[in-house]
Amino acid sequence: MISQLAQAITAAGPGRLRVAVDGRTAAGKTSFGHELALAIVELGRPVLRASLDDFKRPWRERHLYDRESGEGYYRNAFDYDRVKSLLLEPFAHGECALCAIDPRTQVDHSDLVTPAGRDAVLVVDGVFAFRAELNACWDYRIWLEVRPELSVARGLDRDGGDLSVLTDRYLVSENIYLAEEEPLLRADAVVDNTDFVAPVLLRLRAITAQA
Template identity: 65%
Template sequence: MSTAEVHLSVSTWRQPSPSPASPVRTALVGRIAERVLALGPGRLRVGVDGLTAAGKTSFGHELAEHLARAGRPVLRASLDDFKRPWRDRHLYDRESGEGYYRNAYDYDAAIALLLDPAGPDGSGSVALCSIDPLTQVDHSSVLTTAAPGAVTIVDGVFAFRPEIDAYWDLRVWMEVPPETSVRRGARARPGLGRVRGRGAAPAPLSARRAPLHRGGRSGGAGRRGRGQHGVRRADPGEVVTVSAGVRTGRM
């Protein structure tokens, strides 16, 4: 079987694919890819949520590669590319944890440009980026075609919020303690706290958002049984939790 194409966003915030993973991590991602494939041959949408620097983007890239090797075309997107324009920051609070949760993301744009058209009954004309979080350039007219069997993988904090939670055919939660999120975020993006509103939130804000994450996760988040290799499954819906210990070997 030939490898299908992975379509990437035009956003300048796009992160590179991670280095080769450990055998355990590769097996884990492969198992989740099999679960995606088992959902059917039509268009699918996978949401990847977690605290800042939990590994959402890296996992999304790894999952995309597995699915592409299985012959499924993949579209990769991030909710960071569907935030409200920074020029409008004076209109609402986006600095506090609560304000960031309530106001940073443009869910109407994410639904209209990305989630609806990428669905089984959608047009298939998908914008993988609305507003570039770094350059603030509007890329909503740059469209990618989602083939009938395409899988759209979207990573981002608050992906399981009520506004968009129903769009996911599979949900993946990247589980890390808040203190780990802060440490990784500060190390990976040391200047992030000086560039408010561009990309992810500053590392200290990540910790303040942790209670909001726990309150906004999809139903049944508190009723999980632990499976093998760091995976826990929730009872209702399609939710997979990846624990912080199953990584590429970098902490």
């Protein structure tokens, strides 16, 4: 299934491509992005990897906005201007910063630029990737579908901690996203990722070959 997706993406022919992997918390976006990147490399294309988690606003500025409620997290957590100006737009011209601010250390790495060859594919995972601010930047969009209750259970297994963060912040913010942006309608591919071992491909569109 991953190979099918890799082939559908690279069928566009030569030229840089930007691919987004979106879905609820703990849907498996990061692992899926890694596996997809490897499959694209096996087809002979260089791949760069990035995560939207590395483009959040710094914690030191959290007194300026609400980032802890579900509504606030959805509206304010990510810096979409930097996603575009550091990652997505410069990639199209041959180089980009793959990380703005490390979410754990809060160190700013935006001055570290990585070259992107003419046939490079950028695979970016992250929640809210198909928001209106970013949607036009993607050449291919993949949505990983999991039930909300499974997202919460997996989030607890992965992160531990406070259940309310998952239910009152992440789940609420994702429900706002689904209602406002309808990301499944924007997806070129939809994968039921309920079972990590046996994901099911529900939708697959090929990219039109570039002239």
